[in-house]
Amino acid sequence: MSMNYVFGFSLFLLLLVALNIYFFYTLIPMGKKSVDFKNVPSIKLDQSPSVFKDIYDYLNYLPSQYKSRNSKFFTLQKTLLTSFSPSDNIQDDWPDLSQVGTGSSLYPHKNSVAGQMLHAMKTAPIVLVDNAPKGTQLKLLLLLEGKQKLYFKPKRYERDHIIHGSIVAGFDRHNSEVFAYYLAMTLNFTWIPPSVIRKIHVDREIVPVATIGLKRTMIRNGNGGRCIYGKCFYCKINETVCPDNKGEIEGAAILYLDKPFQFQVFKSPWHRNYRDSKLMEWQRDNDFCKKVMGTLSTKRILDLVDISIFDFLIQNGDRHRYEMYKDRILLLDNGKGLGNPAVDELDILAPLYQCCIIRLTTWKYLELLSGSSLTETIKLMSAFQGAKLVTEDHFKAVERRLLKVYATVQYCIGRHGSAKVFKA
Incomplete structure (x- = not known):
């Protein structure tokens, strides 16, 4: 083996070691662990904006x-729980909502007011039900005893149903409306209407007080139950909401923002x-x-x-x-x-x-x-x-x-x- 060959091979090894050292200190920040690939999202990073790669790098090294x-959050959490816990002598009466939209939040919620309001939204008797024709998907408009109004978005999916496809695919999820309300209040984003899960018996609570217009958008299914297809931009007679085996429809009851909300x-x-x-x-x-x-x-x-x-x-x-x-x-x-x-x-x-x-x-x-x-x-x-x-x-x-x-x-x-x- 010639000396030139030995010298060339040694130089190659030296360059290889130098490059390894360079990339080690350049790509792996000092004092940090290597990238934890389990935190990488379910997207192809090579096809996404370069900013995504930078954000995921910061994610892997979060303090x-x-x-x-x-x-420090414990005190705030206690205050929130006090707001949402029903008072000991809870009644179906509505709290005073005369200050709606005038303070630091859309609706009053402190000192158990939120809990009282949600309880009333969930249990107050319904005196009128109609289609809520605005929007792209089926909603009902409920008038409660006490003259409060609710939007009612019926349940379309079970809690564990997964929506595949685009980010806007599928029907609205009723539980997303309710989860969003609690999330917003926890984040201190308080300009959101209250929402709660409510179950309504079709034959006892809807049919007796339904408008003629609503009854025209109701049909019976094979089991004899009354189903609703409603009136909206995408409403179809073959995409109905039907009662469960107890005769009930579950949905999100959302406090309706009536006049003077312009x-x-x-x-x-x-x-x-x-x-x-x-x-x-x-x-x-x-x-x-x-x-x-x-x-x-x-x-x-x-x-x-x-x-x-x-x-x-x-x-x-x-x-x-x-x-x-x-x-x-x-x-x-x-x-x-x-x-x-x-x-x-x-x-x-x-x-x-x-x-x-x-x-x-x-x-x-x-x-x-x-x-x-x-x-x-x-x-x-x-x-x-x-x-x-x-x-x-x-x-x-x-x-x-x-x-x-x-x-x-x-x-x-x-x-x-x-x-x-x-x-x-």
């Missing part, structure tokens, strides 16, 4: 504080394309927020960032428009959440990772909810009404997504620094 309980409706800059597979501009351009900042105020963008976090946690990708009341965005129409607990569509967070701003108050509140405190609180609050909202897989999914929200904010801090990310 431990975001996976542990924050003791909303302003706006199209979301981050709305999706429902007609074909063509991507919207925000899905193609990660600098899309620069254009939005030229048309919307910082306050409005911060509102949309808050909503994107809320929608991401339940995977509601159907926020194509939003409603404003007294310069606040209302969290209405939350039925497209909870489709598939195994999927996290990260692009719902586009307002956050493209604008890279968030209210400091929102961020501090999110930090308090680490270590399963978020879903634990929802379980405790909803237990007062005795209804199981979702499967355990959905609770785990919400906690997993909360970690991704933390990682997205960390990604923004890494790019721009805390001073530019957090807004008063």
